[in-house]
Amino acid sequence: xxxxxxxxxxxxxxxxxxxxxxxxxxxxxxxxxxxxxxxxxxxxxxxxxxxxxxxxxxxxxxxxxxxxxxxxxxxxxxxxxxxxxxxxxxxxxxxxxxxxxxxxxxxxxxxxxxxxxxxxxxxxxxxxxxxxxxxxxxxxxxxxxxxxxxxxxxxxxxxxxxxxxxxxxxxxxxxxxxxxxxxxxxxxxxxxxxxxxxxxxxxxxxxxxxxxxxxxxx
Amino acid sequence: xxxxxxxxxxxxxxxxxxxxxxxxxxxxxxxxxxxxxxxxxxxxxxxxxxxxxxxxxxxxxxxxxxxxxxxxxxxxxxxxxxxxxxxxxxxxxxxxxxxxxxxxxxxxxxxxxxxxxxxxxxxxxxxxxxxxxxxxxxxxxxxxxxxxxxxxxxxxxxxxxxxxxxxxxxxxxxxxxxxxxxxxxxxxxxxxxxxxxxxxxxxxxxxxxxxx
Amino acid sequence: xxxxxxxxxxxxxxxxxxxxxxxxxxxxxxxxxxxxxxxxxxxxxxxxxxxxxxxxxxxxxxxxxxxxxxxxxxxxxxxxxxxxxxxxxxxxxxxxxxxxxxxxxxxxxxxxxxxxxxxxxxxxxxxxxxxxxxxxxxxxxxxxxxxxxxxxxxxxxxxxxxxxxxxxxxxxxxxxxxxxxxxxxxxxxxxxxxxxxxxxxxxxxxxxxxxxxxxxxxxxxxxxxxxxxxxxxxxxxxxxxxxxxxxxxxxxxxxxxxxxxxxxxxxxxxxxxxxxxxxx
Numbered sequence: 001x002x003x004x005x006x007x008x009x010x011x012x013x014x015x016x017x018x019x020x021x022x023x024x025x026x027x028x029x030x031x032x033x034x035x036x037x038x039x040x041x042x043x044x045x046x047x048x049x050x051x052x053x054x055x056x057x058x059x060x061x062x063x064x065x066x067x068x069x070x071x072x073x074x075x076x077x078x079x080x081x082x083x084x085x086x087x088x089x090x091x092x093x094x095x096x097x098x099x100x101x102x103x104x105x106x107x108x109x110x111x112x113x114x115x116x117x118x119x120x121x122x123x124x125x126x127x128x129x130x131x132x133x134x135x136x137x138x139x140x141x142x143x144x145x146x147x148x149x150x151x152x153x154x155x156x157x158x159x160x161x162x163x164x165x166x167x168x169x170x171x172x173x174x175x176x177x178x179x180x181x182x183x184x185x186x187x188x189x190x191x192x193x194x195x196x197x198x199x200x201x202x203x204x205x206x207x208x209x210x211x212x213x214x215x216x217x218x
Numbered sequence: 219x220x221x222x223x224x225x226x227x228x229x230x231x232x233x234x235x236x237x238x239x240x241x242x243x244x245x246x247x248x249x250x251x252x253x254x255x256x257x258x259x260x261x262x263x264x265x266x267x268x269x270x271x272x273x274x275x276x277x278x279x280x281x282x283x284x285x286x287x288x289x290x291x292x293x294x295x296x297x298x299x300x301x302x303x304x305x306x307x308x309x310x311x312x313x314x315x316x317x318x319x320x321x322x323x324x325x326x327x328x329x330x331x332x333x334x335x336x337x338x339x340x341x342x343x344x345x346x347x348x349x350x351x352x353x354x355x356x357x358x359x360x361x362x363x364x365x366x367x368x369x370x371x372x373x374x375x376x377x378x379x380x381x382x383x384x385x386x387x388x389x390x391x392x393x394x395x396x397x398x399x400x401x402x403x404x405x406x407x408x409x410x411x412x413x414x415x416x417x418x419x420x421x422x423x424x425x426x427x428x429x430x
Numbered sequence: 431x432x433x434x435x436x437x438x439x440x441x442x443x444x445x446x447x448x449x450x451x452x453x454x455x456x457x458x459x460x461x462x463x464x465x466x467x468x469x470x471x472x473x474x475x476x477x478x479x480x481x482x483x484x485x486x487x488x489x490x491x492x493x494x495x496x497x498x499x500x501x502x503x504x505x506x507x508x509x510x511x512x513x514x515x516x517x518x519x520x521x522x523x524x525x526x527x528x529x530x531x532x533x534x535x536x537x538x539x540x541x542x543x544x545x546x547x548x549x550x551x552x553x554x555x556x557x558x559x560x561x562x563x564x565x566x567x568x569x570x571x572x573x574x575x576x577x578x579x580x581x582x583x584x585x586x587x588x589x590x591x592x593x594x595x596x597x598x599x600x601x602x603x604x605x606x607x608x609x610x611x612x613x614x615x616x617x618x619x620x621x622x623x624x625x626x627x628x629x630x631x632x633x634x635x636x637x638x639x640x641x642x643x644x645x646x647x648x649x650x651x652x653x654x655x656x657x658x659x660x661x662x663x664x665x666x667x668x669x670x671x672x673x674x675x676x677x678x679x680x681x682x683x684x685x686x687x688x689x690x691x692x693x694x695x696x697x698x699x700x701x702x703x704x705x706x707x708x709x710x
Contacts, residue, residue, distance in 0.1 A: 011494060011495050012494060015494045015497060018497065061415070061418065062411070064418070065368065065372070065410065065411055065414035065415050065418055066372065066407055066410055066411065066414075067372040067373070067374075067375035067386065067410060068372070068375075069375040069376070069378065069386055070375065070386065070389075070403060070406065070407055070410070073389075073399075073403055074403060076529075077399035077400075077403075077529075077532045077533075077536065078399060078400050078403070080536030080537060080538060081399070081400065081535075081536060085536070085537055085538060087523075087538070088523075110425075155278075155279065159279075159280070159281035159282070160281070162281040162283045162284060163281075163283060163376075165283070165379075165615075166378075166379070166615060167529065168484070168524045168525065168526065168529070170524075173281065173283060173284060173287075177287075177616075177618050177619065177622075178484070178485065178492050178494065178618060179494055180291075180618075180622060181485060181617070181618030181619070181621055181622055182487075182491075182494065182618075182645065183645075184621075184622065184625050184646060184648065187291060187292060187622065188292060191284070191287075191288050191292060194280075194284050195276075195280050195284065198279060198280045198281060198284065199275075199276060199279045199280060201279075202278075202279035202280075203275060203279050206279070287619075290623070290626070290628065291619075291622045291623060291625075291626045291628075292626070294626040294627055294628060295625075295626045295627060298627065300612075300628065301612065301628070378615075379614075379615060379619075380614070380619075381612045381613055381614055381628075387613075390528060390594055390615075391594065391613060393528075393532075394527075394528050394531075394594055394595040397531055397532070397535070397555045399532040399536075
């Protein structure tokens, strides 16, 4: 029991929380970028622009069907070979953004598609052009319905930052491993703390998400 | 690229085999577990509902890597689990929470009048589920379930962290032997796509069909 | 009909993917970097990026209290940097055995000083400085284990833990061909795996193993060294000037006693280790 509590000394906790901050930082930046890029790609794919939509669709399908771990390796080890250099943090953000944008694009595309056809036709016959209809009629309704899948995608993103331990991103999982490798007695308390930290972070986000969802629907 | 593939073909195919095996075991295991936890959430018993809810929320909010590592380095002290087994258990538990949520959502979206009708015709709760609600729910959840299976195959790459012999592990080993950081990953990417792309497209086809 | 369409789409995409990747690889192999870019950049920007270990006690380890890296390799990196350019600041990037060579070749780091053995295979892809440390591969087992040497593990069913990208796992194939190698991403995971019974022994260089055994009383180093592992600083082949400068720095350090001082600082109090032996 004493060992157990000792594992939560201020020194260990500070080390872990610094890692949690890295997790949050990387996640938030990736969420912002992938939300913007994913939305644009999703709209392009929905619009069926000649060639462009097909190419975008092709890229999205490839990325969506590959493991994120593989994409992390790619951005960290393959991109520098064509002259693009990133440090670990930026690499992770780029990899997360590439992967999550593709995932979000698919959510956005099917979200817009789910808006009843009459809405678009109505808007067009009322004199709006396609982009106005998209911006004022289709997207607002689509996003309202998309809140749950988007939020769960963001939760996935936060969890997936743990995969970046493979390229030594000093986030919270990596730091927990560092601690229990040096102090084997602290392995169980470290796993418990990891579970608690991730749970609090992700559960809070899910709850906020469903709160917004309820507000929007009513 | 071709010579890299032919000179390490046995490693790549070994990895492919382990990835498939792990995915299939986890797919079966997580479907059974997921169905169980979905039912646990809707049975008319408050305690069971809470147990189901807690399991799903806890497992869903913790990274797969953390669950897998837990089995590999903590549980293995008591039970003898190697990397492949730990990884597959982690994958099964993690995916089961998502499948449970998917199935529960499917059951909820079946018109409640159906269930009430069945009950008022004298069917028990279980009979109403078994013969009226579940058959309809399953048809609804097949596309999202298929997407979960695609995620499962992709997530099986977590085995690489625990020497699970899968595709990703083999790619790492070959890459470190040959100092080539590009070729091995492109080759395993193709192997992954062989598994995931057909499933993805088939699910999209089913989705489009039900939409119409 | 639909199955055919799905199969067709998949095949089409795979073919296109192969084509794209083929195109993407070709210019990469043709690329030749300008000579001595790294050396000139260090002189200009006064920073030198080192790839170092963060999970091996004595050589390179993250201090949980301060969050900083410390060890013999780290001190060497700092000292060499100062001797190459007195104004330069060393930047330390944590790497693993598996990631260090690609990171060097990709230009993410300027040099590797991370328990890296000079081997003929590696010499084909990177340049090495002269050896600055003499390690040897050994075995670590749990205290209660009766494994005494690598020979005891040369049987079917034996599992030997190692780290991906280390040449120790290649050596196992020579010394215990019947044993199964379990290769993990880093030493932190490998040590934890040994304690959890994921293998019968952990093999790597004695310098790393002794470091692990300092704080951990459940494990022991056994059997003595069965290989010699001279460590060198690795540099991109395109930077011969940097390799030369590093060699000069190491020579100076050996001549003025600062090298011995560092070796003594880190290895003098380690049970089972003789600092004079490893620095010969």
